[in-house]
Amino acid sequence: MTTQTSLRNASANHAATNGSTVNVDDLVSAKGTGTGPADSSVPVATVTPPNAPTPATPPSTGPAAPALDMPTLMQFLGKMVTELGAAATAPLTLLGDQLGLYKAIAKAGAVTSETLAQATETNERYIREWLANQAAAGYITYDGASETFHLTPEQEAVFVEEGSPCYLGGAFYSFVSLFADQPRLVEAFRTGEGISWGNHHSCLFCGVEKFFRPTYASHLVQDWIPSIEGADEKLRAGAKAADVGCGHGASTILMAQAYPDSHFYGYDFHEPSIRAARAAAKKAGVTNVTFEVATAQDFPGSGYDFVTFFDCLHDMGDPVGAAARVNEALTDDGSWMIVEPMAGDSLEDNLNPVSRLYYAYSTQICTPSALSQDGGHSLGAQAGPKRMKAIVSEGGFGKFRKASDTPFNLIYEARK
Ligand SMILES: C[S@@+](CC[C@H](N)C(=O)[O-])C[C@H]1O[C@@H](n2cnc3c(N)ncnc32)[C@H](O)[C@@H]1O
16 A cells, blocks of 8 residues: 555545544434434434424425434534534634744743733734634644643644645635635536636635645655656756746745756746746745746747646646647657646545545636636546546657655656
């Protein structure tokens, strides 16, 4: 079993058992609406789930109602209570990152609401409620004996250490855009029209960078480039490289810093992202990068030794056109590294927590993006290796293989 498979299974098991952390049997009986000991074959009409309205009319005399399995129902309701809590907590987790609350807890070691409010110049009453929510979520830890809150090393890795591949604090920024853009999506579902990348709430652009950057910082130079035949050697010696669909340029700048003798051209069709990438490069003091507005289908230049696409090929309406353009722009011995979200080829392969997250982004961002472009494709974020290979081959590439992976990413290598 690969690390990735075991992690995905472990996550799936966690998700499957997570529901039992809330015992809805207890919830039901505590409210006096329970049906007593679980009966595994209770007809639907006789069951009163918590908070269910009383039916206005008696059950119909039509076909027999399907039986409800009470333990299964209780387990599912328990899972849904956990889901509701996670969804409602998400804005507060974002706020914890924005206000530096997690960092301040880590710095202090242990806090009360008073000391945390003082350290972060925030209001104690709000902080007290936030701490309670976060402790109930299991995102921070409450110590009843000392009446203080602290972060375990694992909680710190996820919420504080921005350089850690486990850091997830950045993931919450894009959720602002998911909710802000939701009415537009309702309309898109009705009309079938796309939503272009630039038409999303601006939190999406920095959110994507914040979500992906920690992974790139941990794997790109260390694992992914060395997994592409000859790429590390060429870049060390001094090569010409293009990072297409570069967004805010996180990957481009990391590569430019690691390979100072090479020059990296970052292209993206979203002008505000290119402006942000230029500013980031300036701030980082990196001079061997050039950022330009261009589409993947007609980015300028030729004679590239190395071309990269990070999490963007599936967002394009014409991925075949993009592949063809890369083929044309590469040297004969050049290579194309395509980083895509982890995915299997079938839906069955993808019914797990990681794919769930990606399908959520795919439905709200990636598929609308592709549908807003010319080309007729809308791969979605869970395209899988077979479909990717077909696209790349249609674009004229003779060789395609999986070069590396992480629990969240698939890294492909394509050559002429
Ligand atoms: C999910 S973001 C990834 C950004 C960046 N590569 C990263 O990993 O942080 C997808 C990017 O692809 C860009 N994009 C989508 N379609 C494009 C196209 N046809 N040509 C150029 N850029 C495109 C978007 O503007 C966006 O910046």
